[in-house]
Amino acid sequence: MxxxxxxxxxxxxxEDYVRSAEPVGSRSISKHVEMELSAATIRNEMADLEExxxxxxxxxxxxxxxxxxxxxxxxxxxxxxxxxxxxxxxAKLKALFSERVDEIEKVxxxxxxxxSTFTQYTAVVLGxxxxxxSLRSLQVVPLGEHSAVLxxxxxxxxxxxxxxxxxxxxxxxxxxxxxxxxxxxxMGVPIYQMRSRIIEEISHEVARQMRDFEEAQRILDSLLGAxxxxxxxKVYLGGTTNMLLQPExxxxxxxxxxxxxxxxRDSVFKALSRESRTDDSPTVRIGxxxxxxxxxxxxxxxxxxxxxxxxxxxxxIIGPTRMEYGRVIGLLxxxxxxxxxxxxxxxxx
Amino acid sequence: MxxxxxxxxxxxxxEDYVRSAEPVGSRSISKHVEMELSAATIRNEMADLEExxxxxxxxxxxxxxxxxxxxxxxxxxxxxxxxxxxxxxxAKLKALFSERVDEIEKVxxxxxxxxSTFTQYTAVVLGxxxxxxSLRSLQVVPLGEHSAVLxxxxxxxxxxxxxxxxxxxxxxxxxxxxxxxxxxxxMGVPIYQMRSRIIEEISHEVARQMRDFEEAQRILDSLLGAxxxxxxxKVYLGGTTNMLLQPExxxxxxxxxxxxxxxxRDSVFKALSRESRTDDSPTVRIGxxxxxxxxxxxxxxxxxxxxxxxxxxxxxIIGPTRMEYGRVIGLLxxxxxxxxxxxxxxxxx
DNA sequence: GTTAGCACTCTTGATCGTTGAGTGCTAATC
DNA sequence: GATTAGCACTCAACGATCAAGAGTGCTAAC
Numbered sequence: 001m002x003x004x005x006x007x008x009x010x011x012x013x014x015e016d017y018v019r020s021a022e023p024v025g026s027r028s029i030s031k032h033v034e035m036e037l038s039a040a041t042i043r044n045e046m047a048d049l050e051e052x053x054x055x056x057x058x059x060x061x062x063x064x065x066x067x068x069x070x071x072x073x074x075x076x077x078x079x080x081x082x083x084x085x086x087x088x089x090x091a092k093l094k095a096l097f098s099e100r101v102d103e104i105e106k107v108x109x110x111x112x113x114x115x116s117t118f119t120q121y122t123a124v125v126l127g128x129x130x131x132x133x134s135l136r137s138l139q140v141v142p143l144g145e146h147s148a149v150l151x152x153x154x155x156x157x158x159x160x161x162x163x164x165x166x167x168x169x170x171x172x173x174x175x176x177x178x179x180x181x182x183x184x185x186x187m188g189v190p191i192y193q194m195r196s197r198i199i200e201e202i203s204h205e206v207a208r209q210m211r212d213f214e215e216a217q218r219i220l221d222s223l224l225g226a227x228x229x230x231x232x233x234k235v236y237l238g239g240t241t242n243m244l245l246q247p248e249x250x251x252x253x254x255x256x257x258x259x260x261x262x263x264x265r266d267s268v269f270k271a272l273s274r275e276s277r278t279d280d281s282p283t284v285r286i287g288x289x290x291x292x293x294x295x296x297x298x299x300x301x302x303x304x305x306x307x308x309x310x311x312x313x314x315x316x317i318i319g320p321t322r323m324e325y326g327r328v329i330g331l332l333x334x335x336x337x338x339x340x341x342x343x344x345x346x347x348x349x
Numbered sequence: 350m351x352x353x354x355x356x357x358x359x360x361x362x363x364e365d366y367v368r369s370a371e372p373v374g375s376r377s378i379s380k381h382v383e384m385e386l387s388a389a390t391i392r393n394e395m396a397d398l399e400e401x402x403x404x405x406x407x408x409x410x411x412x413x414x415x416x417x418x419x420x421x422x423x424x425x426x427x428x429x430x431x432x433x434x435x436x437x438x439x440a441k442l443k444a445l446f447s448e449r450v451d452e453i454e455k456v457x458x459x460x461x462x463x464x465s466t467f468t469q470y471t472a473v474v475l476g477x478x479x480x481x482x483s484l485r486s487l488q489v490v491p492l493g494e495h496s497a498v499l500x501x502x503x504x505x506x507x508x509x510x511x512x513x514x515x516x517x518x519x520x521x522x523x524x525x526x527x528x529x530x531x532x533x534x535x536m537g538v539p540i541y542q543m544r545s546r547i548i549e550e551i552s553h554e555v556a557r558q559m560r561d562f563e564e565a566q567r568i569l570d571s572l573l574g575a576x577x578x579x580x581x582x583k584v585y586l587g588g589t590t591n592m593l594l595q596p597e598x599x600x601x602x603x604x605x606x607x608x609x610x611x612x613x614r615d616s617v618f619k620a621l622s623r624e625s626r627t628d629d630s631p632t633v634r635i636g637x638x639x640x641x642x643x644x645x646x647x648x649x650x651x652x653x654x655x656x657x658x659x660x661x662x663x664x665x666i667i668g669p670t671r672m673e674y675g676r677v678i679g680l681l682x683x684x685x686x687x688x689x690x691x692x693x694x695x696x697x698x
Numbered sequence: 699g700t701t702a703g704c705a706c707t708c709t710t711g712a713t714c715g716t717t718g719a720g721t722g723c724t725a726a727t728c
Numbered sequence: 729g730a731t732t733a734g735c736a737c738t739c740a741a742c743g744a745t746c747a748a749g750a751g752t753g754c755t756a757a758c
Contacts, residue, residue: 159510
């Protein structure tokens with residue numbers, strides 16, 4: 001358990017270090033206005049804090065640096081939320097969401113971009129993925145005799161398309177008939193149930209109407225692909241190269257490991273979507289709290305945005321462990337709520 | 350004009366430097382098997398080559414480094430094409446294209462990826478953009494009272510979708526009616542003419558049928574977006590962080606400038622699409638030959654792929670000026686032809 | 699409990715030879 | 729006349745040495 005004084009000192013150290021990226025010494029802390037203690041006293045406290053694992057020393061006779069545990073404590077107990085969030089800034093952010101939008105993807109992309117320029121870190125937005133999304137319409141547009149584009153439009157306005165080619169002995173007319181049938185039967189069915197519903201309930205009906213079970217099965221197989229392949233949600237990145245601005249990534253090795261990770265959107269998606277909570281406040285993962293090796297030097301702050309309580313997407317910031325947690329959490333908090341509002345409005349209107 | 354001996358020496362210097370990234374000295378050149386001259390002679394020739402602008406010296410008493418002009422001469426006159434292209438490698442590449450594909454985008458993405466891992470440079474593929482593509486079908490799927498998804502399916506099977514929201518005082522029924530009309534009128538019209546055709550020919554007809562010109566105009570404006578926004582061809586990148594492997598980009602400043610440029614797909618698209626020629630062989634742009642400041646240290650090698658003679662896309666490699674031109678040109682040559690074949694097959698079948 | 703003082707540690711930056719690679723020039727050689 | 733051996737010279741890179749400075753831990757006094 002930390003004394004009030006230790007908390008104050010820890011806080012100052014974290015904040016100093018976040019600003020300067022250099023180990024902070026006892027003297028510089030004691031110079032702070034609120035601090036009425038001598039350097040020697042601070043030194044003693046710092047030694048205690050180090051013993052308890054909140055601080056680390058790069059080497060004897062260097063200042064102290066917050067440990068992972070130190071950051072964790074800072075985030076959990078010492079952060080005065082909103083303190084660092086400039087109200088002007090907030091207004092500016094909110095303004096971004098006031099414009100009428102006609103493409104939700106643009107908003108996601110823009111959000112990532114602004115967030116990254118505001119923070120100088122890397123921003124990620126996972127595009128809205130609606131789990132309770134249902135089928136609005138299934139359309140088929142013929143291309144040739146044995147190929148067609150299949151379009152799946154969901155209730156949230158997302159479109160998945162897939163070009164399918166079907167066996168030579170199946171005619172376009174048969175496919176169209178089948179699609180009409182599917183449309184009747186599946187309208188309003190949640191996307192995630194789609195596959196099983198088709199298999200369990202529809203196949204036999206299809207077979208009955210089409211008189212040939214084998215044949216129907218083959219067509220269905222072709223069509224099913226459209227529901228499978230587009231499972232991957234969209235990932236929007238902003239300011240990936242901001243990583244290079246941070247002194248901790250002046251080492252090209254480290255920079256490369258993080259940047260190559262970011263290059264692969266699938267892995268980013270996985271990492272972020274795992275964080276998806278209905279929690280109201282942003283989640284913070286510091287350094288080694290991330291499972292991925294390349295994120296050991298990084299912190300990941302994420303917030304979900306919701307539509308009527310259900311999480312539909314994530315926005316996040318990736319930066320060095322030495323991160324301005326207060327500001328980032330504040331920004332994500334504001335933005336996730338704005339996103340929620342916007343997306344809700346979008347889906348309902 | 351260079352003597353044969355100077356050409357040989359220049360070639361050796363370029364090749365040595367490309368391999369080692371270190372200035373090459375006279376002695377190391379004279380040690381080459383084909384070289385039967387002493388270091389002193391080479392030194393004299395090198396001095397001449399420098400005077401003529403083909404070589405540069407980082408400082409007195411360092412070896413020589415090819416100048417931009419030196420690389421240019423190398424690429425134009427000294428390159429033995431195919432020499433460095435391992436036939437095994439070629440076979441491997443061709444194999445990638447033999448699989449049956451059902452999504453042309455996947456192919457583009459994969460090509461970029463393979464190309465970058467093969468070369469250790471950054472690869473770019475501009476997705477096929479078909480100029481003689483025409484409208485196959487225009488579909489509208491309503492979402493709410495005042496929003497809908499508009500789907501544009503082209504004759505090549507590409508699908509563009511755009512969510513549009515239209516003014517409050519325009520009903521869904523009106524939009525549907527309009528879309529039906531557009532479908533009738535525009536089926537088979539080339540995509541690139543679409544916009545002008547809508548404006549010039551269709552508007553008045555629409556207005557007549559819909560009795561209210563103003564209103565029709567407003568809806569059309571909403572819909573037109575679908576044809577405009579998707580003009581931007583798709584850009585697929587592979588191995589962006591490979592840039593960091595090159596010693597010339599161990600300097601974080603330089604790395605950042607190139608990487609941030611790559612981050613913005615629009616600018617990449619612009620730079621690459623400008624290179625689009627029907628030329629059969631790849632184009633090479635060395636260092637300052639690029640207009641962009643961030644590419645001054647880079648070279649850009651591009652090749653187009655065609656469908657029946659018309660260029661539809663570009664594949665390219667971005668790397669340091671100290672690049673393995675022979676290998677890269679060879680690879681791009683093979684790949685662009687494979688792409689041409691594949692895409693042609695795709696469009697015709 | 700707090701602090702002044704002091705010895706000690708360790709990084710950082712500067713200075714300074716030393717080494718070695720590489721050059722340019724000259725004079726001898728083919 | 730072209731080629732080459734030889735040699736003096738240049739300069740980056742490296743390592744050793746040194747002083748300065750920042751910071752610590754400990755002790756003794758307040």
